[in-house]
Amino acid sequence: MSFTIQAAEEHALPIVLLSPDIACMFFSALHFRTLFKKGLIPFNDKSYLTNGYLDTKVDCVPGLKNFRLKDLPDFIRITDQNDSMVEFFIEAANHFHRASAIVFNTYNELESDVLNALYYSMFSCLYTIGPLPSLLNQTPHSHLASLGSNLWKEDTKCLEWLESKEPESVVYVNFGSITVMTPDQLLEFAWGLANSKKPFLCIIRPDLDGTQPLKAFVPEFQCCVGHFLLIRPTNCRFICSEWEIGIEINTNVKRDEVENLINELMSGEKGKKMRQKVMELKKKTEKNTSPAGHSLMNLDKVIKEVMLKQY
Structure with missing residues (x-):
């Protein structure tokens, strides 16, 4: 949310954006404006949801190989030019470049094409530290045992x-x-x-x-x-x-x-x-989240190079 960026800047604090979903969701949001410019959205009417239009190839976004409209987040399936949800994401994406670091809940092998597109054409302050539950398993601290990623109370019966x-x-x-x-x-x-x-x-x-x-x-x-x-x-x-x-x-x-x-x-x-x-x-996940793995090393970089840096 962009207001957190403004608040951090006013107090001279580091700005770390966490994308809890796959990196492609974040990458897609960056290109919603492109979909408008290319005339892919908004849809003319609701019949576009069922008439095959969703199978249209999205070839205007580098990094998304053979993607169709139906493969993008479903909240872009709009008929209103001023849809509030899409406008929110476009507005938020305009501020992402101001972040000190952008952290993704993934690792490089899972989304190499998307991450390469982000690294080389848009951002240089990206850190892949996922998957977070596997990363959490590496800590020996018992006080973290209660942490989890579930939104609902677990039933273990x-x-x-x-x-x-x-x-x-x-x-x-x-x-x-x-x-x-x-x-x-x-x-x-x-x-x-x-x-x-x-x-x-x-x-x-x-x-x-x-x-x-x-x-x-x-x-x-x-x-x-x-x-x-x-x-x-x-x-x-x-x-x-x-x-x-x-x-x-x-x-x-x-x-x-x-x-x-x-x-x-x-x-x-x-x-x-x-x-x-x-x-x-x-096996790749275990390797990346091991003490010598890229995810754990990237987390260490976020702490030392971003969080502890003097601003």
């Missing part, structure tokens, strides 16, 4: 049930911290999971359904109330196309599709390859 299952045998279902779904979408997901005949841990947030209570069908399944992971369009692009560790599902979800995708992920060759890639990323 499900862990006993989970421990009773074989490794790699349980489907973990998580819809995010703020996602709201229709009753039909939830019902299709639920039946798809049930029909797959695979044991699953389904995390149900009390306000996931924006129209009615969920208790009508939750007891039919092995569920645990807790938190969800929201897969935004940009995250989906990286997960499915760049890192190849996930499969995209249509927003008009159907139970047969859910069932088929679960069976492919759990038992198919594609699922096996994805698990191998996940383990490769896990």
Whole structure:
């Protein structure tokens, strides 16, 4: 938020911007104005959401290879020239260059094209220090044990049930911290999971359904109330196309599709390859967040070169 930059400057304090999401989200925000200039947004009307226009290639932003409009944050899907959310991000992006450091919750191998575009054409004060939960595991200090990244109170009662299952045998279902779904979408997901005949841990947030209570069908399944992971369009692009560790599902979800995708992920060759890639990323993450890793060294640089610098 730009007012924090102004406040820091007035008090001669270092300005450190943290991007908790992937770097591509930050990079996209820098180019919202470009989308306006190229006439890609705003949409003429709401039919553009379903008529194939979202498949339009975004070739005006260096660093986003083979990106489509549908791969960008979904709040750019506007019909109003003066949309307040997009205006907010454009205004904020105008002030990013004033930061002493910009810190990303990622590491270089995950988003090399985007980070290179940021390094060489826009900013020189970038530091990749992620993933933050893995970085936190490196500290020996017990007083940090209570820290976490969850937006909802955790419920650990499900862990006993989970421990009773074989490794790699349980489907973990998580819809995010703020996602709201229709009753039909939830019902299709639920039946798809049930029909797959695979044991699953389904995390149900009390306000996931924006129209009615969920208790009508939750007891039919092995569920645990807790938190969800929201897969935004940009995250989906990286997960499915760049890192190849996930499969995209249509927003008009159907139970047969859910069932088929679960069976492919759990038992198919594609699922096996994805698990191998996940383990490769896990090793890279552990390397980057180890005491000699780039993420931990970059965090040390932020502290010594930025936070402790005299302004």
